[in-house]
Amino acid sequence: MSATIAPARAPSRRRHRPARRRALIAWAFMLPLIAINALVVLGPSVSALYFSLTDWSGLGSARWIGLDNYLELASDPEFLGAVWHNILWTAFFLVVPMAMGLFGAFALTRIRRFRLLFRVAYFVPYIMATVVTAAVWKNLLSPQLGIGKVLGINALGSTSLALPAVAIVNNWAWWGFLVVVFLAAMQDVNPNLYEAAALDGAGAFGQFWHITLPSIRPTFMFLGLMTIIWSFLSFDYVYILTQGGPAGATDVLSTLLYRDAFTSLRAGYASAIGVVMAAISGIVVLTYLVVRKRKGWAI
């Protein structure tokens, strides 16, 4: 077979104009978002990085102190304690709600009646206002009113039980969301795979392990990644239920940051905590991207 290679045609300005025009219009549509993000994300991020290197009180001018805030963080027991609480929090949310979400979604794929009802029932806590959910649980856990009185346990007053108690309350509102997302992913799994597996003698667990889980891996990985990031940003339930107490037992990085910025008037130090939080999220995302590339995952 022979082939002749035709000489390349000189690029025509006329042919390129529509492409450039399309690109410009696309940029024009993106411009508002870029402008807003530059204003509310990039600007504050850069300034937070700068202020983390100062002794800024949050008011007036800031004095450059180099890495002093970061050096102080390294030996601050409150900060180290908060990091540890965030790690425990992350571990809890990577295991408990993920497992409940997977199990709940898989169970829903197995039933035909009342599926919608269960979906709604699981999802309702997620759309309830945090402050309402927290107030309800505060009363439920109260040693004078609710479950706490019956069991004789003051979970929110105990330095060893408070963090798990707050995590359980947060999980109550959270896991239903995971059920709905996992269920949506599971419904995209080819049903023929389950039929084939059943013919091969696979039981419900075998089908879940060998078909469902690998098939929803992108969703699973994405939610795992976001769980880690969100866990390091958690604030609302902790602040409403315990404000970081008792005796700092539920202090997480965000409550510590809030206290340093607005109560102690140490905005520079709080900025350093914020930068560390962002760095942790960045490391998690980067690690995921590297693993994804090595494994050749699509997402």
Add this chain to the structure above:
Amino acid sequence: MTIPRRRFLALSSAAALLPTLTACAGGGRTSGNIQYWWAFNNQLQRDFFQRMVVDAYPGPVRVDLTVKPNSSIDQLTQTALAAGTGPDLVATAGPAQVAAYAAAGYLLPLEPYAQKYGWDKNLAPWALAASLVDGRLLALPASYETMIMLYNPATLRAHGWTPPQDRGAFEAICTEAKGKGLIPVAAGNADWRPASEWWVTMALNHYAGPDAVHQALQGRLPWTDPVFVDAITLLSQYYRAGWWGGSVEDYFTNSFPQLYAKLASGDAVFMITGSWALSEILAYFGTPAGNDATWDWAPLFPLRAGVPALVWDLGIGSTLSINAHSPIPDATADYLNFQVSDPRRQARGIAEAGLQPAPVHLTKADFPPSADERRSRLYVALSNAATIGYTTWTFFPQQTDTRTYTYFDKVFTGQLSAADYCAGLDKVFRKELQLGKVPTAPAPNGLAQ
């Protein structure tokens, strides 16, 4: 219709930025009136304030009062001041915040107005002294408070007790009450995490004594001195004995409504709290609560021999300053003078709305005949205070103050020793002292240094 590309891009950019710029511009003045932001505990206080302090102002420039939430007025003011706007009359939560605003150049010096209106004669010397920042008057105390001990007289009568006047009597009652299944001191910090510092204030001033605290505030005595360590140890022991709130765990989940209710029902014996409680307590006693319980108060007592028998731990609940960017500073100063003067109006605020007064000298005659005797008795006594103590939230610099309660919670939960607590406090305090962030502390006899 076709839009040229450049025009389209320009319009898109403008459309994107317009809402942001509009938002940034918010908070500016809408009239030539004096702009004033304030927060209230309840509608009664708000109505009284509007009627007697805002509408009644006879000055040439009217006042626009904007009510802000108690929980966020400080942050809102801080943000507005940083943006070069904000109210003409700037409210703060106390001298430590004044110092921060002063350092940022947000406040106008008040010395010329102090001379013009004679504030040094009208206001208590201790309060004016505590409002100085580096020797400059940049704020006036708008309200002040003290620590007191509330009790239900019927509960004391039923058990044959009287309000304690020394540590021995107090500990005897607490021991007996605990044995009877009562809560000796109704206390908790579920609603207000910093509440722990109220009792640290008590321990420091009534065990270590106001002289020692004053010396420490001036940097002449370290917070690691054994007298402070012993004070913290003693308070921690009270907690661990279950005297504060019933138990260490319950302390962290006790809310104020629950505690007031226990005081009214006789399940709790005392409540050691601030004078702000005199307005909160009404809802839990008598007709409003559907019971026949009554309440009274007594001053705090010495916890160690050698400490004066009567020490009033004074704190500034709020201050008022003039915004450095105010276009009408003279009119604002005139209104400021109106607000912090006139003892009779201050007394009416106490009597009719439970408002905390400015530190003016009050006599029994200043109060209306209908005034609650318990309230008037407190403020008349305060006006004649011979020895003052120092509340941590007024006289400690910001970072030290935060540490006072966050770390004290670790002491009575057994995570930190009293000595380590004091060492940590001293370290942070020294740093802030060096940076000039410690508010001026008047001498314990109430006179400025």
